[in-house]
Amino acid sequence: MPDDHSYTTASPRKETVAQIQKDIPGMPTYAVELEGLTKVYQAAGTATEKRALSSVDLKIPRGSIFGLLGPNGAGKSTLINILAGLVNKTSGSAKIWGHDIKEEMRPARMSIGVVPQELNFDPFFTPLELLELQAGLYGVPKSERRSEEILEVMGLSDKAKTYTRSLSGGMKRRLMVAKAMVHSPPILVLDEPTAGVDIELRQQLWAYVRELNKRGTTILLTTHYLEEAEELCDEIAIINHGQVIACDTTQALLARIESKTLTLSLSEDLNQLPNSFTRFHVEQKTPRQITFSYKADDGQLADILKAANDADLNIVDIMTDQGDLEDIFLQLTRGAHS
Numbered sequence: 001m002p003d004d005h006s007y008t009t010a011s012p013r014k015e016t017v018a019q020i021q022k023d024i025p026g027m028p029t030y031a032v033e034l035e036g037l038t039k040v041y042q043a044a045g046t047a048t049e050k051r052a053l054s055s056v057d058l059k060i061p062r063g064s065i066f067g068l069l070g071p072n073g074a075g076k077s078t079l080i081n082i083l084a085g086l087v088n089k090t091s092g093s094a095k096i097w098g099h100d101i102k103e104e105m106r107p108a109r110m111s112i113g114v115v116p117q118e119l120n121f122d123p124f125f126t127p128l129e130l131l132e133l134q135a136g137l138y139g140v141p142k143s144e145r146r147s148e149e150i151l152e153v154m155g156l157s158d159k160a161k162t163y164t165r166s167l168s169g170g171m172k173r174r175l176m177v178a179k180a181m182v183h184s185p186p187i188l189v190l191d192e193p194t195a196g197v198d199i200e201l202r203q204q205l206w207a208y209v210r211e212l213n214k215r216g217t218t219i220l221l222t223t224h225y226l227e228e229a230e231e232l233c234d235e236i237a238i239i240n241h242g243q244v245i246a247c248d249t250t251q252a253l254l255a256r257i258e259s260k261t262l263t264l265s266l267s268e269d270l271n272q273l274p275n276s277f278t279r280f281h282v283e284q285k286t287p288r289q290i291t292f293s294y295k296a297d298d299g300q301l302a303d304i305l306k307a308a309n310d311a312d313l314n315i316v317d318i319m320t321d322q323g324d325l326e327d328i329f330l331q332l333t334r335g336a337h338s
């Protein structure tokens with residue numbers, strides 16, 4: 001039984017996390033493994049059913065920061081609530097740190113800490129009291145509690161004995177994370193960690209999440225902010241209508257879609273696109289502006305530049321745009337509807 005729940009274990013990063021880690025004895029390759037996970041809600045007293053998750057297969061590598069993205073109502077909260085033990089699955093299986101959530105409920109629960117969206121603590125407790133209370137709820141013996149160490153990691157040491165109501169918004173959010181860490185779970189789930197949080201605070205929280213990950217905690221986060229996923233996550237699953245429609249490393253997701261653009265600005269109006277341009281994905285947005293779209297990884301840029309040069313255009317400016325997860329997300333979710 002894998003039981004190293006310490007978050008001081010070194011953690012490799014980026015896309016090879018699963019490959020690097022799979023051979024460590026006693027440690028699961030995947031922090032979370034879902035197979036055919038399905039949830040159908042039954043509206044109380046009626047025959048109406050709502051299929052919130054439909055046969056979801058997902059493998060979250062140990063040591064990764066994994067993003068779960070999806071539009072409202074896609075099924076993200078249902079998935080997290082099943083892992084947290086708050087919602088019962090209808091069928092399929094889910095393993096947390098190698099433990100089946102049904103057959104081995106207790107070790108599965110002890111392997112995960114969930115940070116909900118809403119602040120949920122009594123403002124008249126101090127951070128230290130809150131963590132001690134929470135550790136008690138999880139049955140962590142006094143000798144094994146690490147409340148002070150956790151407060152230190154989350155940058156809250158000097159507020160350990162202050163009423164939580166006097167903490168800043170950012171500190172309160174960090175305290176929520178600290179609270180989810182009292183039983184030293186190897187997996188931390190953050191549900192929309194920066195919803196409604198300003199840019200500065202968001203950056204600060206990202207830094208703490210990265211720090212926890214460096215210390216060995218696998219992070220699963222849901223977010224509406226694609227920028228957040230792009231910035232933080234090693235791997236991303238996009239979920240729509242209860243189904244996983246894409247799951248890949250962040251890099252591969254960004255590379256696989258036709259998401260880069262090159263825009264040429266011309267000194268004169270162009271009445272007709274040169275024939276040599278028809279082999280490209282090209283659009284003339286104004287008489288003096290042509291935009292090419294191309295895949296980041298197929299080396300088309302050199303061909304485009306050569307064709308533009310051969311066409312003797314009077315180019316006065318060239319602009320490129322990376323494209324981002326937003327483009328990918330829109331392309332994929334649009335595709336799923338059609």
Ligand SMILES: Nc1ncnc2c1ncn2[C@@H]1O[C@H](COP(=O)(O)OP(=O)(O)OP(=O)(O)O)[C@@H](O)[C@H]1O
Binds near residue numbers: 073
């Ligand atoms: N208790 C419930 N009873 C019936 N239907 C539910 C229940 N909880 C969620 N649903 C439905 O299941 C679907 C998935 O909801 P879920 O909350 O998991 O989505 P989500 O991706 O978390 O959305 P959001 O980003 O808005 O929180 C939605 O259509 C929702 O209305």
